[in-house]
Structures are given as C-alpha cells and as structure tokens.
Amino acid sequence: MRSSTLKVDGSEGKVSEKLIKFNLITERSGGYVVDITIFLQVLVNSILLGGMYAVISIGLNIIFGVLKIVNFAHGELIMLGMYISYWLTVLYGLNPYITLPIVAATLFLIGLVVERVLIKPILNAPSINQLLTTAALILILQNIALILWRADYRGVSVKMPLISIGPIFISATRLVAFIGGLAASLCLYYILMKTDLGIRIRAVAQDPEVAQIVGVNVPRIQTLTFGLGAMLAGIAGSLMIPIFMVNPTVGSNFGLIAWVIIVLGGLGSFTGALIGSFIVGFIEAFVGILISLEMARAVAFLAFIAILLFKPAGILGEKARV
Amino acid sequence: MLEVNDVSAGYSLLRVLWDVTLKVSSGERVALIGPNGAGKTTLLRVVVGLLQPYGGKVIFNGEDVTNIPTFDRVRKGITLVPEGSRVIPRLTVYENLRAAATTKEAKDKFTDTVDMLFTLFPILKERKEQLAGTLSGGEQRMLAVARGLILRPKLLLVDEVSLGLAPKVVTQIYDSFKELSGMGITLVLVEQYVRKVLQSTDRAYLIEQGRIVLSGSSRELMVNEYVRKAYLGD
Ligand SMILES: Nc1ncnc2c1ncn2[C@@H]1O[C@H](COP(=O)(O)OP(=O)(O)OP(=O)(O)O)[C@@H](O)[C@H]1O
Ligand SMILES: [Mg+2]
Secondary structure (H helix, E strand, O other), X not given: OOOOEEEEOXXXXXXXXXXXXXXXXXXXXXXXXXXXXXXHHHHHHHHHHHHHHHHHHHHHHHHHHHHOOOOOOHHHHHHHHHHHHHHHHHHHOOOOOOOHHHHHHHHHHHHHHHHHHHHHHHOOOOHHHHHHHHHHHHHHHHHHHHHHHOOOOEOOOOOOOEEEEOOEEEEHHHHHHHHHHHHHHHHHHHHHHHOHHHHXXXXXXXOHHHHHHOOOOHHHHHHHHHHHXXXXXXXXXXXXXXXXXXXXXXXXXXXXXXXXXXXXXXXXXXXXXHHHHHHHHHHHHHHHHHOOHHHHHHHHHHHHHHHHHHOOOOOOOHHHOO | OEEEEEEEEEEOOEEEXXXXXXXXXXXXXXXEEOOOOOOHHHHHHHHHOOOOOOEEEEEEOOEEOOOOOHHHHHHHOEEEEOOOOOOOOOOEHHHHHHHOOOOHHHXXXXXXXXXXXXXXXXXXXXXXXXXXXXXXXXHHHHHHHHHHHHOOOOEEXXXXXXXXXXXXXXXXHHHHHHHHHHOOOEEEEEOOOHHHHHHOOOEEEEEEOOEEEEEEEHHHHHHOXXXXXXXXXX
C-alpha cells in the first residue's frame, strides 16, 4: 500500500497544516506526497456521502419531475425528519434507526398535507409565485422548529464501532446511512418501474394531459408523489441524526446540495440524481480533505454553475428522465 | 349517449366554438368533418373535459358531465385518441397500455383486451418492450388507438388518426373500428379524409368556423352538392 503514492503539486504554503498535523500528507523532497491509503479513505468517505445525498436528491427530483415545481423547502423536510427522530430517541429511548419507519410515515403525511394546502393552489401559477411559496414554506417550517425546539444544536449518538478494513476506517453510522439511503432509493426505483402506481407517476411526469385522458387521477398522483418525496426526506433525516447535529436551519445546507445534485444529474431524472449524488459526494470529500470543507461546497457550486452554462439538461440529458 | 348542447368555447379571448349542438346515439359511428382550424379538436377537448366551455352543456348517458374532471369522465366511459397520438414516450408499449388500465373493468379484463389488441395490431406485440417514443408514426397511432381501447370505453373519440399514414395502415385502423362497432362501442371520428370517413360512418356533422353547418346521414352528405364541391373534390 505504502509504496504507491499520489503526488500533489503546488507550493508548500498551499497544503493545509491540518493534513500534515494528522499525518495525512508527508513532506518529501521537492513537494508533498499523499498516501494511497488516504486516497482510498477519502474515496470511501465520498461513496458513503453519495449514498446519503442520493436519498435526498431523488426525493426532490421526483417531486420536480411530476409537479414541475421547485421545492426549495426540501431541506426543511429533512430537518423535520431529524427532529422527529431526535425526540423519539430522547423521549422514548428508542434507537434512532428504529424511529425510521415512524419518521417516514409522518413525513409522508406531512407531505400530503403540504401539497394539498400549499402546493396544489400554485401548480399552474407563474414560476415566481411558486418560488415565493416554497421559499415561504422554508420560513414557516424553520420558525415552527424554532418556536418548538429553540435554536440549540441537538444530536444523538449511537454506540457503534469504527469498522476497519486494513488501513481504512469506516464509520458505522455513515455506513448505515449509505446502505439505508441506497436501499430507500432502490425501493422507490422499483415502485416507479414496476408497479401500477409507478407507471402512472411516470405517465403524469411525461404528459399529464394524456394521463388524464386514460383516466389517471392526476391531482391524486401529484399529491402522492409529493408525499413520497417528503417521505424520502424524512428517511434521510432519520439516517443522518446519528451523524449530524440538528437545529432549525440545518435544512438549508441539505436543500441546497440536493439542488446542485439534481441540476448536475438532470432535472426529473432518477439515474441522474443517483449519479449526481456520487459526483458531489466525491467532490466534497476530496476538496474537503485536500483544501478545506468550505472550499468543498464552493467547488460543488462551481460544478453546478458550469453545468447550467454548458449542459443545462444535466450530465445525462433529456433521455434519462423518468 | 352523448349530447353537446349549445356549447361555446375557446382559448381565453379567442372564441372558437359558437353554440355547437350535436347528438350521438349508442352504437352509432359519427363523423365530424371540416376544414383546418374549424374547431373539431376544440370540440373533442370540450367533450372529454380538457377544455372548459364558456357556456353550454355536455351530457353523457343522461348525466351532466360539464363540470367534472377529465379522468372522471374517462372512468364513466368516454375516451379520446388525441390528435397526433401523443403516446407517452418514455414508457414502453406495454406500459402505455398498462397505464391506461385505470378502471376496475379495464383492470379485470386487461389480459384479454391486450390479447385482442395484439391480434388487431400484431406489430404492437412485436414492439411490446420498446419505448413508445421510438415507434414509427404509424405504430404510435396504433398504440394510441389501442390505449384508448384498453379502457373498453362506451364512447371513443378519435382525432385525425389517419393523418400522414400509409393507406395500408389507415385501412388497418379503420378495420379495427369496424370490429369495435361490432363490440358496441360508439365512435366519433374526426377526419380530413372526408370520403373515407363518410364511407365508414353512419352519420356526419360538418363544422365550419366553429359552427355546425350541415348534418345528416353520411350517405346524404356524400351526395350533398356543397360537400362534394368543397370536400370531395368532385
Ligand atoms: N391552445 C390554443 N390556444 C389558442 N388558440 C388555439 C389553441 N388550440 C387551437 N386554437 C385555435 O382554435 C382554432 C380551432 O382549432 P382546432 O384545433 O379546434 O381546429 P381543428 O378543426 O381541429 O383543425 P385541424 O383540422 O387543423 O386539426 C384555430 O384557429 C386554432 O388556431
Ligand atoms: Mg384538429
């Protein structure tokens, strides 16, 4: 392992002190050298991150695909999921993972209500009205959280071992989040591809008028789809509460990154969101370790802008749409 | 079966239909003919509920359906094969049919209906797993007709199904209609090919500039002086 190395160019000042301190990078003659184990470690981290992002962005993307609406409050739905998981854990002593089905069901119901009350009335409105409505939903949900639970950061810790495979370490909570996120995404994929409901959801996404003339109850499919998207956000919240602290504004981070991912992968595309998740996970993990975490976000956004400029249909293009 | 009473409709300020009234009885095959832009498609959209009329009523089997949404009308037995077919492009042929099985009856009889449709249009059977968007124009028309039939509608509205198709395919589709009327389906056909549609229907309406200007048995219209001059090129 130690024999193969990855060379990092650049002047001495550019390499983060932190990396050297933690022995991630060693100084050799004429430059710095990164260990291949570190490369592998970061690769593993990025894959784990990608699985988590997948469940977030696929939920957002299916909502966009079917309702053609930009749900800016998707991150806040994740925030609600995290809080519900948190409180069930703290008040009833449940394992946060056991709360997952409860959180999923609750967020599904919240999604149905939000769609009926807020989204349905603006489905045919100009996009500026839609934007303002979902932006207002951010404020509503954040303030509800603030009133109910104050601005404190809260988290739960799950006692799980650090798994080591050779020199590589895997955090068990992140591994569970990865597997859970991917499993939830694949379940949705199965529903979309194989069930009557899924076929109708895809029909509505592609041509709502034709869906109507074959008897599909389009408004109902739209409501259900929003519920499913919210449910995925809730599942993400449950999977992430052992990893990240929650406070009322935590959602904006997740919401934004989900947007970056679906624009990158292609609006309305399931596979696009999946691939986009891993790309962004990869960018974040690598730039995060090589430069800084703040830069990681910045680079992800740069990729986002580049895609908007040069390939607005996303990396997979129109064809990949659900 | 279907009554359209004094319907006027249009697109915001552009009025397209003026007090249109027509009747279709159970089991009839009715043609709706007229020049481009006359309002034929608009009328079908009103009947199926995709367009809300300014005034007038749509009655189906004695029930006023003017204010109920399209998918409910479809479930009561009205179906439209829209202009240009409009298959759902990124669903397979089979999924397009499956998506249309939205009523209990359609679901229960789905396998039988699909078998019948595949006998009627063998090419669809061959293309079963192909994405509908990649079918040829003619194949898409057949799929659009088949999709309508999955619902086993009481009333099937068909908008210019033969436009741009090879005569052989047109004949195939029209043969399927003949078979259908034997099955007790009521048909309303909008067509540019006036001769063909008059030959295969019982009655006809001529619509010009949003008004019904002539109606009668298809045979009468075939020999009508005005129709012959303006539409049959005699
Ligand atoms: N969505 C729309 N918005 C505005 N005007 C429309 C719309 N659809 C149709 N029209 C107008 O309404 C009039 C009637 O159109 P319609 O499609 O009903 O005609 P048609 O009889 O079906 O013609 P064709 O034989 O060419 O299909 C036309 O003048 C058309 O320009
Ligand atoms: Mg037309």
